[in-house]
Amino acid sequence: xxxxxxxxxxxxxxxxxxxxxxxxxxxxxxxxxxxxxxxxxxxxxxxxxxxxxxxxxxxxxxxxxxxxxxxxxxxxxxxxxxxxxxxxxxxxxxxxxxxxxxxxxxxxxxxxxxx
Amino acid sequence: xxxxxxxxxxxxxxxxxxxxxxxxxxxxxxxxxxxxxxxxxxxxxxxxxxxxxxxxxxxxxxxxxxxxxxxxxxxxxxxxxxxxxxxxxxxxxxxxxxxxxxxxxxxxxxx
Numbered sequence: 001x002x003x004x005x006x007x008x009x010x011x012x013x014x015x016x017x018x019x020x021x022x023x024x025x026x027x028x029x030x031x032x033x034x035x036x037x038x039x040x041x042x043x044x045x046x047x048x049x050x051x052x053x054x055x056x057x058x059x060x061x062x063x064x065x066x067x068x069x070x071x072x073x074x075x076x077x078x079x080x081x082x083x084x085x086x087x088x089x090x091x092x093x094x095x096x097x098x099x100x101x102x103x104x105x106x107x108x109x110x111x112x113x114x115x
Numbered sequence: 116x117x118x119x120x121x122x123x124x125x126x127x128x129x130x131x132x133x134x135x136x137x138x139x140x141x142x143x144x145x146x147x148x149x150x151x152x153x154x155x156x157x158x159x160x161x162x163x164x165x166x167x168x169x170x171x172x173x174x175x176x177x178x179x180x181x182x183x184x185x186x187x188x189x190x191x192x193x194x195x196x197x198x199x200x201x202x203x204x205x206x207x208x209x210x211x212x213x214x215x216x217x218x219x220x221x222x223x224x225x226x
Contacts, residue, residue: 004158033214043159043202043216056213090158092214103149104214106158 002027004093004107012113018079021110023091025072031055031096032074033104034066037088049074050096078112086114117217118142119203124221133190135220137203140184145207148179150188152199153219159202162188198224 005024013019025032033056034046045058049068066076072093078085088111092104120138127133139148149164163170163177165186170177176189190197202219 035216042218045213045215048213058213088156092158103161103164104151104159105161108158109156 004091004105006089006091006107006110008110009108010111010113012115013081014115015081015083017081018077019081019112020075020077021089021091021112023074023076023093023107025074025091025093026105029093029095029105030072031094032068032072033092033094034074034076035090035092036060037090037109038086043090046076048096055096081114083114085112087112117215118205119217121201121203121217121220123218124223126223126225127190127193128225129195130192133193133197133222133224135188135190135201135203135222136185137188138185139203139205142183142205143207146205147208148177148183148186149204149206150175150177151202151204151216152197153202154196154199159216162201164208193222193224195224195226198222 007022031050033048036044036046046060047054047066048056052068063079068074088109090109091107094104147164147166150162151159153159162174163172165177165179179186200219200221202216
């Protein structure tokens with residue numbers, strides 16, 4: 001099976017702009033989670049989508065949003081970018097339906113730099 | 116918040132066994148212990164998981180104490196490629212659980 005893919009791999013934006021990141025999960029996985037990783041805060045959970053519905057949410061401001069499509073692909077959007085949004089954004093997929101041990105498989109991440 | 120505590124860093128000589136501890140004193144009866152690792156600039160990689168019995172796979176062994184309040188991940192013959200941050204998490208492997216990562220342990224393999 002192909003792994004989790006994320007596009008783009010690298011992105012440079014300026015403050016105030018918005019950005020959309022994309023994630024394609026492993027075939028058959030219906031759950032997609034997003035994480036933000038920074039040197040100071042580590043891996044922080046953003047949100048999880050399952051069957052096109054947000055199922056879990058972390059403690060991030062409303063500038064961070066996401067969605068999931070019927071084919072389980074997911075996008076996350078960050079509006080009004082701030083310097084502190086510079087981070088590695090990771091997407092992870094799992095079956096999400098309780099039919100297995102639900103280990104997560106991560107993509108390579110998108111490195112976002114805000115100038 | 117993460118429900119696990121790990122040392123921030125550890126060293127291990129190449130070829131020796133690396134033993135990474137994790138404390139999870141508030142673990143519930145139906146929560147499993149999962150281990151992941153993250154090699155620099157890559158996404159985390161699943162290693163192993165267990166409930167109460169010791170587990171072994173091609174990558175590592177997981178030893179869980181009888182009271183389940185702590186566990187140890189063992190890499191039997193560490194190589195330089197095992198240099199990574201190792202994360203221990205506890206969760207119920209159901210459908211809707213929120214998976215929260217702590218700070219992890221940075222493992223340095225010394226040549």
